[in-house]
Amino acid sequence: MTTNAELIATEALHTSGVYPKRPLALVRGAGARVWDADGREYIDCVAGQGAANLGHAHPAVVAAIAEQAARLISCPEIFTNDQRAAYAAELTAHLPAGLHRVFFCNSGAETVEGALKFARAITGRSGVVATVRGFHGRTFGALSATFEPKYREPFMPLVPGVVHVPYDRIAALEAAVDDTTAAVIVEPIQGEGGVRVPADDYLAAAADCCRRRGAVLIVDEVQTGFGRTGTLFASTHAGVTPDILLLAKSIAGGLPMGAIVLHERLGAMAPASHGTTFGGGPVVCAAARATLRTLVADRLPERAARLGAALLTRLRAHASPRVREVRGRGLLIGIELKERVQPALVALLERGVLALPAGPNVLRLLPPLVIAEDDLWHVADVLADVLA
Ligand SMILES: Cc1ncc(COP(=O)(O)O)c(C=O)c1O
Numbered sequence: 001m002t003t004n005a006e007l008i009a010t011e012a013l014h015t016s017g018v019y020p021k022r023p024l025a026l027v028r029g030a031g032a033r034v035w036d037a038d039g040r041e042y043i044d045c046v047a048g049q050g051a052a053n054l055g056h057a058h059p060a061v062v063a064a065i066a067e068q069a070a071r072l073i074s075c076p077e078i079f080t081n082d083q084r085a086a087y088a089a090e091l092t093a094h095l096p097a098g099l100h101r102v103f104f105c106n107s108g109a110e111t112v113e114g115a116l117k118f119a120r121a122i123t124g125r126s127g128v129v130a131t132v133r134g135f136h137g138r139t140f141g142a143l144s145a146t147f148e149p150k151y152r153e154p155f156m157p158l159v160p161g162v163v164h165v166p167y168d169r170i171a172a173l174e175a176a177v178d179d180t181t182a183a184v185i186v187e188p189i190q191g192e193g194g195v196r197v198p199a200d201d202y203l204a205a206a207a208d209c210c211r212r213r214g215a216v217l218i219v220d221e222v223q224t225g226f227g228r229t230g231t232l233f234a235s236t237h238a239g240v241t242p243d244i245l246l247l248a249k250s251i252a253g254g255l256p257m258g259a260i261v262l263h264e265r266l267g268a269m270a271p272a273s274h275g276t277t278f279g280g281g282p283v284v285c286a287a288a289r290a291t292l293r294t295l296v297a298d299r300l301p302e303r304a305a306r307l308g309a310a311l312l313t314r315l316r317a318h319a320s321p322r323v324r325e326v327r328g329r330g331l332l333i334g335i336e337l338k339e340r341v342q343p344a345l346v347a348l349l350e351r352g353v354l355a356l357p358a359g360p361n362v363l364r365l366l367p368p369l370v371i372a373e374d375d376l377w378h379v380a381d382v383l384a385d386v387l388a
Helices: 004-014 059-071 082-093 108-123 140-145 149-155 170-176 202-213 282-297 300-317 342-350 373-386
Strands: 026-030 033-036 041-044 099-105 127-131 162-165 181-186 216-220 244-247 258-263 323-329 332-337 362-365
Touching: 041 373, 059 282, 082 099, 082 258, 082 282, 099 108, 108 140, 108 181, 108 216, 108 244, 108 258, 127 140, 140 149, 162 170, 170 202, 181 202, 202 216, 282 300, 300 323, 300 332, 300 373, 342 373
Parallel strands: 127 162, 127 181, 181 216, 216 244
Antiparallel strands: 026 033, 033 041, 099 258, 244 258, 323 332, 332 362
């Protein structure tokens, strides 16, 4: 039997050091519950940082992975594959008309890298307009679009030509987008940047601005996708069809996968203009098929909408004077504190609840969409206690 302390000591010897780690070693999960190496149980509102919308060890995902692993694991996109073909058709059937070409990759940051390249290739321009507090990942291209100065500054110079405009301010976007702009990249709701929900017409106005100026609208649904905000995709809620839609995190039931979905009006990308060894592999595609099927069949986006609305009401009703604002949509919930969030995260962990920060002052809840209602109300009660 290996304990938390033993595992933490071993991993600490070998870690790169980039992650501030919490004092527990997770070894098992089921639904919205996880267990540490000492056998302690937690309600998981981290959900693999948004990768586990279906919860842990969902039987449909487990079966799909096991079955496909026994049939074919490796198949790069220079060959066609049955699972990939089926998933591309099934995924795009759930998207607005026109979004039907897919480049598969392996993470959220990779979707951003590819999208930025595609936008340059399509427009022949190189400018990018991103948003203040936007988060798009940590590789060089993605980091250039990410706002947070402490992530960016140690790694200058980044990809040139990126400007950041205030989020949810259409006038600022209109002023920044011109005939040198290849792309505007935006999250439908900012996640890492503090769970910020824009005005209902913001995304549509951004789409209109891009259309008039000949820029590509890249909608980053890496965090908001797959039911998280109460609809299968958050851009659907806003009635917007992106030129390029970015998906990752929960796409494949927790396995690493990303998808760049391109609108047909952009045409096909040039052969060999991009590529990846693992993208669209049979196992992740099989897991993604099972994930999408389950999300739709079990009406999990609708469940997220209903539970999220109830949770927001409850959290607002019991908000302590230490809380500045409670906001979110579906089961993407942010509680902005008037103080640093770290002590509250530690107190929650001690009470058996795992949660995330979203910036220095915002506590973020990303529970699996399958979470038992009682567990969710328990989280609300514990939060009320911790913040009392
Ligand atoms: C909106 C958004 N885009 C991109 C990323 C980067 O994804 P990954 O960590 O898989 O590279 C994230 C990660 O949190 C994200 O929230």
